[in-house]
Amino acid sequence: MNIKEKIGLRVKRLRKEKNISQEALANISNIDRTYIQSIEKGERNISITILEKIASGFKISISELLKDI
């Protein structure tokens, strides 16, 4: 499993834990809904700014978002 897939799973798991929809995460993170989907599928090589947006959406640090990755 590559790093993109790992991050996808991590995002998906965090999202499930918080019990929010892809759409909701997309909104609070200021990212496109379809892009979140693509990320969760492990298709995208996301940039640090997107990582930052997602982390802030989850209200955690980037380093926390990438823990165990």
Add this chain to the structure above:
Amino acid sequence: MNIKEKIGLRVKRLRKEKNISQEALANISNIDRTYIQSIEKGERNISITILEKIASGFKISISELLKDI
């Protein structure tokens, strides 16, 4: 200071700590020398795969690379 600049400084500091040149870091990380340079200047919005390369070059985890960022 934005996140790109923060990462640039972090990379630069880690590199100085290890006492290696940009060229050496570039080689062990499999990245172009000028690209490392651009990253250290905080100009690049680097992706997760580049973060992975740099982290592995430093022999640390990505989460460790992004600590305090």
Add this chain to the structure above:
DNA sequence: GTGTGACTTTGAGTCCGTC
């Protein structure tokens, strides 16, 4: 060994709609 500007190609990232 470092610093810079310029460049091309590929994919990041957005927006639309459908099922």
Add this chain to the structure above:
DNA sequence: CGACGGACTCAAAGTCACA
């Protein structure tokens, strides 16, 4: 609400010559 796809724009990836 999640999954998928088309079409689009702009930026990340990667390299070069020269100082």
